[in-house]
Amino acid sequence: MALAPAGLAQDIQHLSTNVPGGIPGLPTITGITAVTNGVEVTWYGPSGYYQLFESPGTNPPAWRALTRRTDLLGYALVPSRYSNAFFRVTGPPPQYAGDETCAACHAPILNTQIHTLHAVAFSNTNFAACGGQTNSSCLACHTVGFDLPTGFVSAAQTPPLANVQCENCHGPAGPHAANPSDPLVRPRVEVAAAVCGGCHSDPQHPTYEEWTNSAHAQVVEDMNPASRINACGRCHSGTVRLSLLENMALPTGDADVGIVCATCHDPHQTNGYPAQLRNPLASTNDYFMPTNGTFAGYYNPAINVCAQCHNHAGASWTNNVGEPHHSLQYNMLLGSIGELSSGPATYQPATHGIAITNQCVGCHMQSSAFVSDTQPAVTGHSFKVQTYNLCLNCHPLPEPLVAFATSSVSNQVQQIKIQLDYWATHKAPAALAKYGALAWEYTTPGGLSSGGPGPNAAEQALIPENIRKARFNLYLVQNDGSFGVHNPPYIVTLLQTAAGWVEGELDP
Numbered sequence: 412m413a414l415a416p417a418g419l420a421q422d423i424q425h426l427s428t429n430v431p432g433g434i435p436g437l438p439t440i441t442g443i444t445a446v447t448n449g450v451e452v453t454w455y456g457p458s459g460y461y462q463l464f465e466s467p468g469t470n471p472p473a474w475r476a477l478t479r480r481t482d483l484l485g486y487a488l489v490p491s492r493y494s495n496a497f498f499r500v501t502g503p504p505p506q507y508a509g510d511e512t513c514a515a516c517h518a519p520i521l522n523t524q525i526h527t528l529h530a531v532a533f534s535n536t537n538f539a540a541c542g543g544q545t546n547s548s549c550l551a552c553h554t555v556g557f558d559l560p561t562g563f564v565s566a567a568q569t570p571p572l573a574n575v576q577c578e579n580c581h582g583p584a585g586p587h588a589a590n591p592s593d594p595l596v597r598p599r600v601e602v603a604a605a606v607c608g609g610c611h612s613d614p615q616h617p618t619y620e621e622w623t624n625s626a627h628a629q630v631v632e633d634m635n636p637a638s639r640i641n642a643c644g645r646c647h648s649g650t651v652r653l654s655l656l657e658n659m660a661l662p663t664g665d666a667d668v669g670i671v672c673a674t675c676h677d678p679h680q681t682n683g684y685p686a687q688l689r690n691p692l693a694s695t696n697d698y699f700m701p702t703n704g705t706f707a708g709y710y711n712p713a714i715n716v717c718a719q720c721h722n723h724a725g726a727s728w729t730n731n732v733g734e735p736h737h738s739l740q741y742n743m744l745l746g747s748i749g750e751l752s753s754g755p756a757t758y759q760p761a762t763h764g765i766a767i768t769n770q771c772v773g774c775h776m777q778s779s780a781f782v783s784d785t786q787p788a789v790t791g792h793s794f795k796v797q798t799y800n801l802c803l804n805c806h807p808l809p810e811p812l813v814a815f816a817t818s819s820v821s822n823q824v825q826q827i828k829i830q831l832d833y834w835a836t837h838k839a840p841a842a843l844a845k846y847g848a849l850a851w852e853y854t855t856p857g858g859l860s861s862g863g864p865g866p867n868a869a870e871q872a873l874i875p876e877n878i879r880k881a882r883f884n885l886y887l888v889q890n891d892g893s894f895g896v897h898n899p900p901y902i903v904t905l906l907q908t909a910a911g912w913v914e915g916e917l918d919p
Contacts, residue, residue: 423665424485425603426455429619431551433579433606434599436505436559440498446488452498453486457582458596459503463487466497474499483595503596506585507556507578509571516591521577523680527687529575533566552610555579580606580678602649604628604671611672614787621792627670634666642702646720646738649674655706656689675716690716692769697747697758701725715741717771723748728883731871734857735883737890744770746901749887750880751908761898766805773801813896820888820895823906827885828859830913831878838917840873851878857886877912884909 426434427441438456452463462480466472477489514521524530533544533553543549544566547558555572556562561583563572578584581598590596608619622628634640634648640661644651649671650662676687684691694715699722701709718741726735728750735748742748746759767773776791777798789797802809835843835850843850843866851874852865866874884905888894895902 424453424455425668426601426605427453427603428455429605429608429612431609432555432557433575433609434582434601436507436556436562436583438500438502440500443498445491449488449490450496451486451488452500454500454502455485456500456502457505458599459586460595461485461500461502463489464499464501465489465492466499467493468495468497472497503583503586505556505559505561505583507559507561507572507583508585508588509555509578510576511571512588513577513584515588517577520679524577524678527679527681529579529678532575533573556583561585575610602653602668602671602673604669607672614784615781616790617787618790618792621790622672625793625795627794630667630669635664640666641706645700645702645706646670655710658707670720684716688716690714690719692716692772693767694718694770695745695760695764697742697745699723699725699742715770717741717775721771726883726887728880731853731868731879733853733855734886735890737892739887740771740891740893740897743887743891743893743902744897746898749884749901749905749908751904752911756901759898759901759904761901763897767801777801816896816899817894820902820906823910824859824885824889824894827881827906827910827913830910830917831882831885834878834913834916842873843870850874851882853882857882857889859885859889875916878916881909881912 424441428435428439430439435456438454438461440452440454442451442453444451444453454461454463460480461478461482462476463478463482464474465477466474478487510521510524528535532538533550538544538549538553543553550557550563553573553575554563555574555576555578563569566573578598581600584598586593586596587598604619604622608623612619631647632639632643634644634651640648640651641655644661644666645655646652647670648662648666649668651666652670652674653659654661675689677689678687681687682689690712692715694713696711696714698711698714698718699709700706700719702724721738721740723739723742724736726739726748739748744761744764746761747756749756763774764770769776772791774796775794777789777796777800778791779789779798781788799809799813802813806812831851832848835846835848835852839846839850846852846866849856849860849862849865852860852863854865854867854871856863856865871879888902888905891897891902
């Protein structure tokens with residue numbers, strides 16, 4: 412295997428390679444990386460001991476052990492001996508047991524899992540009618556351990572290993588069933604999206620490929636510092652959020668994981684929602700999850716699955732430190748965040764929030780069927796609005812309408828920003844003159860301004876209340892990102908209110 416670009420692997424190894432069927436039944440090398448002191452090799456497979464070998468590439472290869480036979484780490488840093496080295500790793504042979512064996516100790520989980528679509532992946536009539544039960548290209552993802560020792564062979568020979576079961580996602584469990592108290596052979600508990608991507612990944616259902624290219628897959632900042640793990644991590648870390656949802660200890664040094672499949676989908680049960688979602692597709696109750704306070708105290712499982720994170724997180728015009736978070740889409744949809752002449756916004760929901768059955772998913776996850784390998788299916792897991800088909804139900808010309816709305820709102824935002832800059836340079840108190848056009852801004856200026864910082868905590872009190880409310884409304888609209896589409900009438904109201912406040916300060 413060729414050397415990858417220089418870099419270090421995570422201390423905690425996650426599956427990073429798609430393997431049909433889920434967790435690989437045999438050890439799989441997932442990375443070979445040139446580092447300062449040699450080469451780092453990473454691998455993944457069932458729980459147990461591993462050993463890494465190297466060969467200079469001669470024919471036949473001469474394998475030399477690089478690690479002991481008791482390696483549990485899943486990675487090794489070894490000296491670089493050859494420029495064209497080959498590596499291989501050996502590990503425990505797969506020993507599949509089937510979910511009937513798992514039921515002896517894990518009956519409560521199995522009793523909910525058997526009601527999911529995974530539990531009928533092999534036996535459902537559509538799969539049988541399409542010839543899938545005898546098609547070797549399908550069986551790896553519809554059975555347990557197909558084409559591996561002790562794995563599925565056929566419906567006649569190995570019926571207990573038909574359908575997607577525990578061992579698809581947790582790896583071979585035979586050694587664990589034989590010795591449940593041995594911690595070295597306990598099945599994997601893996602959150603990586605690659606586990607799902609092993610099967611939900613091809614032109615007919617490219618869920619994993621779309622997710623990989625979405626913002627959900629990205630880790631934008633280090634989530635491991637103590638100040639972030641139970642604050643930002645609630646919505647920016649798949650491992651942190653899953654720990655909070657499952658009431659488990661927060662991960663240590665393993666928070667830099669994106670929003671993975673299991674963050675939104677529960678692999679063990681349905682909860683009555685489609686696609687085994689943890690939360691419903693729509694809700695109309697106002698909601699936010701602050702970055703402080705207890706997670707359990709604010710968590711509401713009845714709130715829209717997207718709104719669980721896409722809420723304002725406690726934003727208020729009285730905060731002077733920085734702009735409202737960019738996650739406030741649900742509250743803008745409901746018209747429940749912002750400052751009006753009458754006081755704080757209460758509830759002015761958009762038609763989009765009431766009439767679109769699936770709310771966010773309705774527009775951002777529109778799908779289409781597979782046509783060919785060059786025209787694959789669309790599952791919606793890029794979370795981008797790629798078609799306006801849904802809009803046609805109400806709007807005969809949706810694309811020009813969206814273009815007009817976004818252009819108009821964007822222009823209004825810029826006009827108000829120009830007015831704020833003018834206030835800063837011509838009307839602001841003398842003590843703020845040193846900040847120039849930033850005199851109206853937050854201490855850490857928002858995305859509408861460049862440079863910084865803005866007025867400090869004490870100096871923020873010199874900015875008139877109406878200017879602070881106006882900037883709050885302005886950034887709500889800017890950071891919502893839809894430029895009017897989410898809640899057109901309400902967004903216009905926010906901007907008009909902001910403009911009125913600024914004009915009043917310019918010409919009192």
